[in-house]
Amino acid sequence: MTQGVAWILCSNRWNSAITEYALSTARALRLSGWTVFFSGLADSPGEHRARAYDLPGDSFKDFGLGESLKLRRLKKSIGPDAVFLFGGPETVLARFIPNTLRIRFRGQDKDVTDRLPPLKTRLNMQHCSAVLVPSRILHDRFQNILWQPVMPVMLGIDTGKFHFHPASYGMERRPTLRILGRLDPIKGHQTFFSIFRQLLRLWPKNRQEPLLEIIGEGANISADQLRRMATDQRLREGENWRLQTGRVENLSEVMSATDLAVISSLGSEVICRVAEEFLLCGVPLFVSGVGSLEECLVDKSFGCSYRGLSEERAATLLTEKLWQACQETEAQRQARAQAARYVFSLEVMGRQLSARLDELRAEDPDD
Template structure:
């Protein structure tokens, strides 16, 4: 089988990683020939972005029980071959559209770190034919608990927006590290400042000194708080590090002008959007290893993890990897970007989701 109609229901109120996955799934399936409808909360970030991508579908003020009649009416109108649910109240509400192939997504931090109660997990899956997860670590966890098949499909990234810019890479003059993401304690900036300070101490004097750039808007840490953290580690802004507390245009070019991308998070990172974006821009990774980050290192050229290392050993490894990365050629970057595109593009995500849905429609979930 090929093609069909998919209906994505996502009640997420925020522009979170799960919202990103839902939107990417919709775009990926459409690229693979599916007709896709997207229904989110009215005027939520997900709904607004769906409209910007020209994804049709009625929105919901909420996904409470009073919306069950509207859900049934839309289901009759859309006549979907598959409904994808993203774990909020829409997942319960979907019980009221029987005789429909329903797939539930799971991909939160607690799905990796918390104990999964078998009975509750199975009850929440009773009306679904399969579970969709963004990483193999979750596939392995859930397939030992639920009776339905579990499919792992990595997030797909728009390779028309994120790709290697050789001219930006050619402009890099100092070995450059970048951290991209909101300013939040979970992102691990403070711990990484300590590691970076040791890198500066270890760095050979006959080489250009490394430079760290952090890009992100304040969330649970303000830009001023982050600057104080850096000062506490004797880092001097403008000399060996810089903060850009803003949204950055032409982000693919900025990423390409990076020798080594750092994902220093202390938790979360189950969906790994930023890691994949850097890889599509040809940039190797230096990751903390939380969540499913190490699954992004499936190609030997994709980078290194410092999970479980002391700060001193992590600094030693980073010193080595940053220098290696700074000596790479344009062709090495291009090869990495192409390898990443084969794994993490919207096109690849669409093919894998289609394989899953076709198998479920045919009644052969293990195909």
């Protein structure tokens, strides 16, 4: 029996974290028994991925006001109980479809770091029935400003794709740290190189020297620029660190082979996709603590944050945590991955979304 009909509108042009959250919302609701339609920007990564997941729905060329007639026509044919909006022009366009639940997602870095002017924020959200956020920190920020319900639901990950691979664990013959994500100043590679250099100085000489691997494609930093940052810290590529660019096909297996995952970002990390993926692969985290990262550490086995520590103290903590991590058994890794499933799976996300929607539908919307 269907729970209802949900319509996802997402105008994102890129495969961003918000696009990931929109797709996960659709897939999670479908797992919970909802009929789901996904309307993305025509020929965008989000639209292509939605069709690969067999999510039906017409795309839009730009979500401009000129498409209001198409929007109303589709709304009439789909008959949604809830419409999800992800912050682009679709949020304005949705003013043309009253008398339905309109749920606005907020999960950008500026939502955590910038001042939220109460009047402007309320005006921008006045046509929305509720606000969906990926973390408790955003729930607390918006709850103090808005009249609408604020629903905190963490991102759900496909556990069929991201899970612990016992055969991969232990493949690296030395203690291994990994940083995964685009090469960008916001990801904090330069600062972490300094911490890693101090780790190498602290590491006992009778133990095998650790390895840092960075996996990512160039964005606002090129591979050559990253290499110069490492050279400035007297790190030697191929000896104590290495770089892998391009797409990784067996990502879950590579993650599972990691002793300790590092999220070194200096900002952003509001949705925390990579942190959750590592945990589902059984890998503990060493995180900078920006954004919502510390909310991923819901179990004491999930790792630690070095927020607020000096580089020297962070290196000391990293030395301790890496040594602990590289001595773990497969059973410990499997237990961590299982614990993560109870928090970060699509099934859990779907149940939480469905429960929140039931609460909203029990009330009469003001549209």
